[in-house]
Amino acid sequence: MTENSISSDLLVVGGGIAGITAAVEAAETGLTVTLVEKNPYIGGKVAQFNQYFPKLCPPSCGLEINIRRLRTNPSVKLFTLAEVTKVEKAAGKHKADVRLNARYVNDLCTSCGDCVKVCPEERANAFNYGMDKTKAIYIPDENSYPPKYVIDMGSCNGTSCNKCVEVCKYKAIDLNEKEKYITIEAGAVIWATGWEPYDANKLDILGFGEFPDVLTNVMMERLAAPNGPSKGEILRPSTKEKINSVAFVQCAGSRDEDHLEYCSSICCLASLKQAKYIREQYPEAEIHFHYIDIRSNGLLEEFYNSVKEDEKLHFHRGKVAKVIKDKSSDKLIIEAEDSLTGNLMQNKVEMVVLATGMESTAKNLPIDKSFVDKNGFLNSHDNGIIACGVSTKPKEVASVVQEATGSVLKAIQTIRGN
Numbered sequence: 001m002t003e004n005s006i007s008s009d010l011l012v013v014g015g016g017i018a019g020i021t022a023a024v025e026a027a028e029t030g031l032t033v034t035l036v037e038k039n040p041y042i043g044g045k046v047a048q049f050n051q052y053f054p055k056l057c058p059p060s061c062g063l064e065i066n067i068r069r070l071r072t073n074p075s076v077k078l079f080t081l082a083e084v085t086k087v088e089k090a091a092g093k094h095k096a097d098v099r100l101n102a103r104y105v106n107d108l109c110t111s112c113g114d115c116v117k118v119c120p121e122e123r124a125n126a127f128n129y130g131m132d133k134t135k136a137i138y139i140p141d142e143n144s145y146p147p148k149y150v151i152d153m154g155s156c157n158g159t160s161c162n163k164c165v166e167v168c169k170y171k172a173i174d175l176n177e178k179e180k181y182i183t184i185e186a187g188a189v190i191w192a193t194g195w196e197p198y199d200a201n202k203l204d205i206l207g208f209g210e211f212p213d214v215l216t217n218v219m220m221e222r223l224a225a226p227n228g229p230s231k232g233e234i235l236r237p238s239t240k241e242k243i244n245s246v247a248f249v250q251c252a253g254s255r256d257e258d259h260l261e262y263c264s265s266i267c268c269l270a271s272l273k274q275a276k277y278i279r280e281q282y283p284e285a286e287i288h289f290h291y292i293d294i295r296s297n298g299l300l301e302e303f304y305n306s307v308k309e310d311e312k313l314h315f316h317r318g319k320v321a322k323v324i325k326d327k328s329s330d331k332l333i334i335e336a337e338d339s340l341t342g343n344l345m346q347n348k349v350e351m352v353v354l355a356t357g358m359e360s361t362a363k364n365l366p367i368d369k370s371f372v373d374k375n376g377f378l379n380s381h382d383n384g385i386i387a388c389g390v391s392t393k394p395k396e397v398a399s400v401v402q403e404a405t406g407s408v409l410k411a412i413q414t415i416r417g418n
């Protein structure tokens with residue numbers, strides 16, 4: 001062991017709800033755990049939700065308790081801004097090379113925010129999918145864990161500016177900080193690397209990137225969130241005005257051999273949930289739901305049935321052909337075939353939400369590609385790889401949590417050599 005080496009029973013890669021769950025469950029059985037997360041904060045996509053189904057509670061209701069378990073358990077070592085670059089297996093141990101990217105802000109930071117006031121540079125706010133800006137020194141979100149500032153060096157002028165360093169009373173900022181490299185040795189590795197939204201820019205017929213009032217479902221979560229770019233007030237992006245009509249376009253790039261061949265299984269429910277966000281703020285708004293099939297697995301059917309009661313929520317069966325701009329107004333037109341009547345239909349609305357699917361990031365991992373299936377998900381049941389969460393297939397949070405807990409049993413068996 002060198003000073004740059006860490007040894008633990010288990011390494012968990014990815015600090016979303018799957019990785020956090022696996023880490024705390026493992027630590028509570030007595031294992032030592034190292035959790036690595038590439039973002040400056042943990043919580044993954046759940047941290048970016050407004051609410052989550054079926055109970056429609058805020059993300060804090062699931063995350064907070066798990067983060068408390070993680071924070072108070074000395075057996076878990078957490079690294080943020082950390083990426084595994086290589087994993088080798090020798091003599092029954094996994095040896096992972098990890099790059100720790102610089103935060104430029106150390107633990108002396110008290111989050112007073114004086115640095116933000118003097119910072120002259122701005123960056124697109126990744127947490128809000130670029131819908132607003134932060135300063136180059138920023139805290140990803142007011143609820144982020146760890147609650148630490150970070151600098152986006154791509155937007156910072158470095159020591160030629162130095163304003164944040166000069167104003168910081170606590171000597172918490174080092175603009176010359178370099179990335180570090182560590183090695184983690186572990187008896188087992190759990191991959192919980194999750195998903196990214198399918199890139200809506202690839203859906204050229206649906207107007208994303210062309211018309212500001214075409215959003216994606218993940219952007220809609222941020223738009224409705226009290227800590228989002230409009231503090232939870234859902235406004236039309238182009239005019240910042242209130243909304244009278246919205247269309248949800250389901251299967252935007254899903255179940256489509258030119259994009260994602262599979263169903264992400266939660267997009268219908270996510271859009272139904274978001275229809276509720278709209279209804280809460282706009283009792284009179286017309287909401288259109290363009291779908292191929294509505295998929296609400298198992299007990300979630302009840303959620304679908306409850307939302308369906310809404311008389312101003314109109315369901316249209318048929319794939320959307322295109323989204324265009326209306327020539328005589330500032331509205332958007334959805335063109336689709338109604339597959340129940342065979343008629344072509346046009347719907348005029350003010351805002352369009354594309355229900356894009358979940359795409360696994362596993363193909364970028366430093367692992368044998370034979371563990372990655374044709375859609376990019378991890379084959380968790382193959383010998384030699386333990387994975388959980390959306391890295392294995394699209395699913396909702398409740399199933400993710402169950403799978404994460406199950407993956408710990410698999411890890412214990414591996415560590416014990418069973």
Ligand SMILES: Cc1cc2nc3c(=O)[nH]c(=O)nc-3n(C[C@H](O)[C@H](O)[C@H](O)COP(=O)(O)OP(=O)(O)OC[C@H]3O[C@@H](n4cnc5c(N)ncnc54)[C@H](O)[C@@H]3O)c2cc1C
Binds near residue numbers: 046221266273397
């Ligand atoms: C629009 C939308 C709404 C949804 N709403 C709901 C809902 O209301 N209820 C519900 O139950 N489900 C919902 N879901 C599904 C839910 O988002 C997923 O079930 C959940 O995010 C899965 O968690 P995860 O930890 O597997 O993945 P993620 O949340 O993606 O977390 C993975 C983590 O791994 C990190 N990571 C990735 N690669 C690396 C690496 N190489 N090294 C280190 N770290 C890495 C990522 O930065 C991330 O923090 C929704 C999905 C969508 C698309």
